[in-house]
Amino acid sequence: MKKTVLIPLKDWAMEQGLSYSGALKQIQEGRLNARRLGRYWYVVKEVEAPVGDGVVLTLFTHAGGAGKTSLARDLGYEMASRGKRVLLVDVDPQANLSAWLGIVDAPVEETLLGLLEGRGRLRPREVLPGVSLIPAHVELARAELVLIREPYKMFALRKALEAFRQEYDLILVDSLPSLGSLAGVAGMAGDGLLVPVEASPKGLQALPTVLSVAQDYAEGLASLGMWGGGAFVRALIPNGLEGTVRDREVLAQLEGLGGRIPLAPPLVRRPAVYREAQVQRLPVQAVGGEEVRREMRALGDFLEGILEQVKAELHKEVA
Ligand SMILES: Nc1ncnc2c1ncn2[C@@H]1O[C@H](COP(=O)(O)OP(=O)(O)O)[C@@H](O)[C@H]1O
Numbered sequence: 291m292k293k294t295v296l297i298p299l300k301d302w303a304m305e306q307g308l309s310y311s312g313a314l315k316q317i318q319e320g321r322l323n324a325r326r327l328g329r330y331w332y333v334v335k336e337v338e339a340p341v342g343d344g345v346v347l348t349l350f351t352h353a354g355g356a357g358k359t360s361l362a363r364d365l366g367y368e369m370a371s372r373g374k375r376v377l378l379v380d381v382d383p384q385a386n387l388s389a390w391l392g393i394v395d396a397p398v399e400e401t402l403l404g405l406l407e408g409r410g411r412l413r414p415r416e417v418l419p420g421v422s423l424i425p426a427h428v429e430l431a432r433a434e435l436v437l438i439r440e441p442y443k444m445f446a447l448r449k450a451l452e453a454f455r456q457e458y459d460l461i462l463v464d465s466l467p468s469l470g471s472l473a474g475v476a477g478m479a480g481d482g483l484l485v486p487v488e489a490s491p492k493g494l495q496a497l498p499t500v501l502s503v504a505q506d507y508a509e510g511l512a513s514l515g516m517w518g519g520g521a522f523v524r525a526l527i528p529n530g531l532e533g534t535v536r537d538r539e540v541l542a543q544l545e546g547l548g549g550r551i552p553l554a555p556p557l558v559r560r561p562a563v564y565r566e567a568q569v570q571r572l573p574v575q576a577v578g579g580e581e582v583r584r585e586m587r588a589l590g591d592f593l594e595g596i597l598e599q600v601k602a603e604l605h606k607e608v609a
């Protein structure tokens with residue numbers, strides 16, 4: 291498989307033992323294949339990558355409480371129970387996903403912040419059978435500052451996760467309730483977005499903004515040769531339905547707003563089950579009844595379809 295990777299010129303120069311200006315000179319003289327993004331130069335490298343088949347998807351919306359973190363946990367568990375090797379990446383400084391899976395003391399060096407500050411590496415740890423987690427840390431909030439100073443690190447997670455595509459079949463990135471730079475790092479980390487939408491007026495209101503930001507991400511990636519041009523928002527996942535006839539209205543509205551984006555089977559609002567899951571540090575399937583498991587199975591079947599589609603696209607790109 292051939293893959294295009296972009297290496298920040300500063301890093302490339304350091305690797306080669308060159309000065310930054312020496313590297314720039316090579317570009318000016320046409321001796322080095324490089325591209326400019328904003329103020330920064332990247333060296334373009336075609337590599338024969340031993341890329342695995344793993345798919346990377348980001349749970350993304352700036353609306354808080356939409357269900358990103360719960361879905362990372364529950365869908366991760368669902369897919370692992372089908373034999374998939376699952377990696378979860380917590381990109382929210384609130385670190386809910388990490389806490390909910392029992393990790394509260396992760397060293398900063400093993401989180402995304404360590405990677406961005408160049409003083410650590412991502413270290414997954416197994417948190418459920420078949421599910422590993424790269425935890426977050428409250429200090430991860432500092433990442434926004436790192437990214438202002440060094441915006442070329444915007445694709446650091448995307449690059450780092452490439453290496454994990456061999457080891458894992460599915461990588462789910464849990465984004466934060468923001469549209470800042472860190473959310474950009476999460477949103478552009480992989481093969482597109484899964485957007486949970488809370489079935490309420492507030493939840494529906496957030497959707498047009500999410501879709502337009504997603505469009506920006508896709509165009510940004512495409513302009514760098516890192517995106518093949520398919521649909522970047524892979525699915526909308528309706529969450530918190532009331533289990534009543536009113537649900538149909540909400541779903542119809544959602545279909546209208548989402549256009550041609552696939553709509554996942556919806557999740558019903560179950561406060562007691564979700565509360566219990568947090569207390570027990572388990573997915574909802576493990577604490578709820580049969581109807582919870584059925585719901586999550588339907589979502590799992592739907593996600594399998596998306597994974598097949600993404601894989602087909604990835605293979606087409608390199609063919
Ligand atoms: N279907 C649901 N029914 C009841 N509570 C839910 C449901 N989905 C999520 N929650 C709860 O709502 C809160 C917000 O969900 P969370 O997954 O943290 O959203 P986000 O990560 O998008 O902010 C959490 O306390 C979670 O347990």
Ligand SMILES: [Mg+2]
Pocket residue numbers: 358359360382386465466
């Ligand atoms: Mg969250």
